[in-house]
Amino acid sequence: MNEPLFSLKNRWFTIGVGAVVLVFVLAFLVGLVWLPRAHAQDPNATLWDAICSAAGAPARYQNPALPDEKAVYPSSVIVNSQMMGPVDAASVGRGATLALQCSMCHGARGTASAGTDAPHLAGQPPTSTYKQLRDFKSGHRPSSVMQPLATNLSDQDMHDLAAFYSQQTRETLIQHAALREEVPRLVSNGSPMRNIGACATCHSPGVARAATPVLDGLPEAYLRDQLNAFKSGRRANDINQQMRNAAHQLSEQEVDILAKYYSAR
Structure with a gap:
């Protein structure tokens, strides 16, 4: 008796789905884990940092010359149109x-x-x-x-x-x-x-x-x-x-x- 095409009881459907999932997992591991770690500019970066970087999420800038509590900010100035006031x-x-x-x-x-x-x-x-x-x-x-x-x-x-x-x-x-x-x-x-x-x-x-x-x-x-x-x-x-x-x-x-x-x- 023939099984429905889109059914896990259908051997070929199961094999096809399994192959797609396997390719996706391998691509994820290579593209978002192995390659970012292999080419990471910061050897101390965590695995999560590497994944975020590969996914395009911008990392916060760290200036090693500044204290830890200030190093993540690009400037200490709060910029707005009224930051200076009138010039006298x-x-x-x-x-x-x-x-x-x-x-x-x-x-x-x-x-x-x-x-x-x-x-x-x-x-x-x-x-x-x-x-x-x-x-x-x-x-x-x-x-x-x-x-x-x-x-x-x-x-x-x-x-x-x-x-x-x-x-x-x-x-x-x-x-x-x-x-x-x-x-x-x-x-x-x-x-x-x-x-x-x-x-x-x-x-x-x-x-x-x-x-x-x-x-x-x-x-x-x-x-x-x-x-x-x-x-x-x-x-x-x-x-x-x-x-x-x-x-x-x-x-x-x-x-x-x-x-x-x-x-x-």
């Missing part, structure tokens, strides 16, 4: 005095001298400069130059410096040479298939997103180094890993294109 004249005045010790690299008014490869701070949103100073001081953004300088700054000092630089005029090549360079597609549209958002969404001067720098006119070498730092994970003070996730997908040629484009503006 007294704060700008105090910031001008403090900025004298920064002039060797960043220029007297926040425009760095040619050849230093230091970023221009003039015209940067105050929330951006403030956050980076806080991150340098806390160690969330490592720098052999900036960390020692930021260590002795108080929170008010950092507010004042950010306020001063935000009020300075940002020099750009566009203003002087009337350049009209073609906008790279990554800047205007991003690359959605690779989970890369358009750079202009956050970094255009008119967007004024909290704690987000304006990239126009920054030195080419500085831009290239920072993109590569995000790409490799050497720099990891971006909240929610938005820059690391985007830069990780960039090719060397794309990093070069973006650095050249923004430095020429």
